[in-house]
Amino acid sequence: MRGGGRERQREHPFIVTEAGEVARGKKNGLDYLFHLYEQCHDFLTQVQNIAKERGEKCPTKVTNQVFRFAKKAGANYINKPKMRHYVHCYALHCLDEEASNALRRECKLRGENIGAWRQACYRPVVEIAAGQGWDIDAIFSAHAQLSVWYVPTKLRQLCHTERNNATVSSSASGGSGTADHLPY
Amino acid sequence: MRGGGRERQREHPFIVTEAGEVARGKKNGLDYLFHLYEQCHDFLTQVQNIAKERGEKCPTKVTNQVFRFAKKAGANYINKPKMRHYVHCYALHCLDEEASNALRRECKLRGENIGAWRQACYRPVVEIAAGQGWDIDAIFSAHAQLSVWYVPTKLRQLCHTERNNATVSSSASGGSGTADHLPY
DNA sequence: AGAAGGACCAGTGGTCCGTA
DNA sequence: AGAAGGACCAGTGGTCCGTA
Numbered sequence: 001m002r003g004g005g006r007e008r009q010r011e012h013p014f015i016v017t018e019a020g021e022v023a024r025g026k027k028n029g030l031d032y033l034f035h036l037y038e039q040c041h042d043f044l045t046q047v048q049n050i051a052k053e054r055g056e057k058c059p060t061k062v063t064n065q066v067f068r069f070a071k072k073a074g075a076n077y078i079n080k081p082k083m084r085h086y087v088h089c090y091a092l093h094c095l096d097e098e099a100s101n102a103l104r105r106e107c108k109l110r111g112e113n114i115g116a117w118r119q120a121c122y123r124p125v126v127e128i129a130a131g132q133g134w135d136i137d138a139i140f141s142a143h144a145q146l147s148v149w150y151v152p153t154k155l156r157q158l159c160h161t162e163r164n165n166a167t168v169s170s171s172a173s174g175g176s177g178t179a180d181h182l183p184y
Numbered sequence: 185m186r187g188g189g190r191e192r193q194r195e196h197p198f199i200v201t202e203a204g205e206v207a208r209g210k211k212n213g214l215d216y217l218f219h220l221y222e223q224c225h226d227f228l229t230q231v232q233n234i235a236k237e238r239g240e241k242c243p244t245k246v247t248n249q250v251f252r253f254a255k256k257a258g259a260n261y262i263n264k265p266k267m268r269h270y271v272h273c274y275a276l277h278c279l280d281e282e283a284s285n286a287l288r289r290e291c292k293l294r295g296e297n298i299g300a301w302r303q304a305c306y307r308p309v310v311e312i313a314a315g316q317g318w319d320i321d322a323i324f325s326a327h328a329q330l331s332v333w334y335v336p337t338k339l340r341q342l343c344h345t346e347r348n349n350a351t352v353s354s355s356a357s358g359g360s361g362t363a364d365h366l367p368y
Numbered sequence: 369a370g371a372a373g374g375a376c377c378a379g380t381g382g383t384c385c386g387t388a
Numbered sequence: 389a390g391a392a393g394g395a396c397c398a399g400t401g402g403t404c405c406g407t408a
Contacts, residue, residue: 055344081373160239265393
């Protein structure tokens with residue numbers, strides 16, 4: 001009974017689009033990706049309101065409970081692995097929309113795929129952290145939209161590694177200086 | 185090989201003591217109980233410092249990880265079920281030490297056991313919550329010592345139930361007024 | 369090959385109940 | 389009977405890898 005072909009089996013894959021650009025064909029653009037993060041936040045707010053109403057524990061982040069609620073509410077296109085995968089990209093969008101838009105344009109011009117764009121999003125976020133004492137948790141917490149997302153493990157590790165590199169290159173006697181550049 | 189009898193098999197049970205009073209015999213007093221909460225906070229601080237050093241996720245509360253760390257550090261007398269059992273008692277001690285001390289004195293005079301004292305600690309904490317908009321989570325969060333402990337389920341439920349009773353008795357036409365008193 | 373997401377896993381919050 | 393705490397359980401954060 002797969003001949004029907006009516007139900008979309010999976011979400012269309014993302015492609016790199018500029019801000020405001022609509023994806024053509026069986027693709028989804030990055031504005032849509034970022035919109036999903038806002039939707040999750042909305043679902044979190046609903047879960048919080050219900051919890052407060054009932055006097056139950058109130059989640060502060062987008063938890064499994066929130067993903068379950070979203071699914072139950074019909075948002076089948078939202079799932080945890082996808083949302084977690086792109087959190088640092090959304091972080092760049094939140095923290096420096098200009099830089100995020102510029103990177104999108106650049107990656108699109110180079111014809112890079114979504115994976116390459118995703119990788120490229122790490123560096124600017126780490127540089128923002130460098131300018132704020134390397135405290136990526138504080139940066140997430142201070143931003144209303146971002147604060148509901150867990151800091152991705154890899155982003156945290158990159159910040160930690162870079163902080164140590166920066167310390168070495170600025171404090172070691174005759175430091176080579178090569179550690180000033182991110183090694184990724 | 186149980187003839188040795190050297191190792192203390194379990195902690196001595198708690199008895200109701202007044203503030204500053206040392207428990208006699210094979211018993212522990214309430215100052216000691218509250219001291220355990222401070223020790224757990226210290227262990228949490230150590231776990232946090234290690235996590236920050238390593239650039240890992242940093243717990244904000246006394247978690248399983250902290251209990252494991254405490255045990256590894258030789259504090260075998262600290263365990264999760266015990267600490268969780270008396271959190272609301274410690275909350276009263278933190279939020280209104282005068283009232284806590286008065287209750288200890290009163291329970292001791294009546295010759296009540298530790299379980300009865302523990303039960304009696306709920307009511308004054310719920311009344312503190314009543315005076316602060318019933319938001320027990322906010323009360324815990326606002327207090328430096330208390331903020332590292334999860335709000336106990338039963339305390340949250342009592343606050344919720346009482347809030348609803350208070351609303352009914354103040355808004356229902358011809359409210360009976362009997363709901364002004366806690367039913368426990 | 370590149371990407372979406374079902375499903376698994378180690379370790380969590382919570383507390384019961386066999387123990388002393 | 390009253391109390392301390394080992395040990396279990398349902399549901400979590402995290403992400404791999406079989407799938408399309």
